[in-house]
Amino acid sequence: MELWDIYDKNKVPTGRTMKRNDWNMKEGEYHLTVLGVLGRPDGKFLITKRVMTKAWAAGWWEVSGGAAMAGETSQEAVLREIREETGLDVSGWDGGYLFSYKRENPDEGDNYFVDIYRYISDFDEKDIHLQKEETDGYKFATPDEIKALGEQGIFLHYSSIKQAFDI
Numbered sequence: 001m002e003l004w005d006i007y008d009k010n011k012v013p014t015g016r017t018m019k020r021n022d023w024n025m026k027e028g029e030y031h032l033t034v035l036g037v038l039g040r041p042d043g044k045f046l047i048t049k050r051v052m053t054k055a056w057a058a059g060w061w062e063v064s065g066g067a068a069m070a071g072e073t074s075q076e077a078v079l080r081e082i083r084e085e086t087g088l089d090v091s092g093w094d095g096g097y098l099f100s101y102k103r104e105n106p107d108e109g110d111n112y113f114v115d116i117y118r119y120i121s122d123f124d125e126k127d128i129h130l131q132k133e134e135t136d137g138y139k140f141a142t143p144d145e146i147k148a149l150g151e152q153g154i155f156l157h158y159s160s161i162k163q164a165f166d167i
Contacts, residue, residue, distance in 0.1 A: 002020035032074060048130065050135065
């Protein structure tokens with residue numbers, strides 16, 4: 001069973017945990033998610049397409065990410081998520097933490113913080129090994145191409161993370 005830490009409104013761990021996707025959070029309680037934006041020196045970013053079997057946002061484009069496990073730091077979580085979803089070990093790449101935002105969904109019992117990271121390195125297609133359960137393809141896209149996907153409403157979290165594509 002996967003457990004997530006519960007944080008207070010100031011992003012301080014409460015010492016309590018919740019089961020993954022057990023959306024019974026109280027007001028002022030949050031869990032932590034992470035997103036990893038992967039770029040190359042040529043100004044293009046690796047984006048992946050969500051599998052069509054996803055219950056939410058199936059077929060949309062996104063960057064690697066997911067929930068931090070209980071006891072895991074934000075940075076440990078983003079490195080793990082990127083490795084699981086793309087096969088890339090970005091721990092030696094340039095970059096790191098950029099910013100955070102908070103999302104509150106009290107009607108759904110799902111409040112969370114999102115920590116955004118950006119890593120830059122010269123990598124190519126032979127380095128990528130997608131997690132088939134999560135992704136249905138990828139592409140290297142320019143910031144303008146990503147913006148167009150965001151404007152079409154098919155890029156997950158675009159309005160909240162668009163500044164991560166500014167280099």
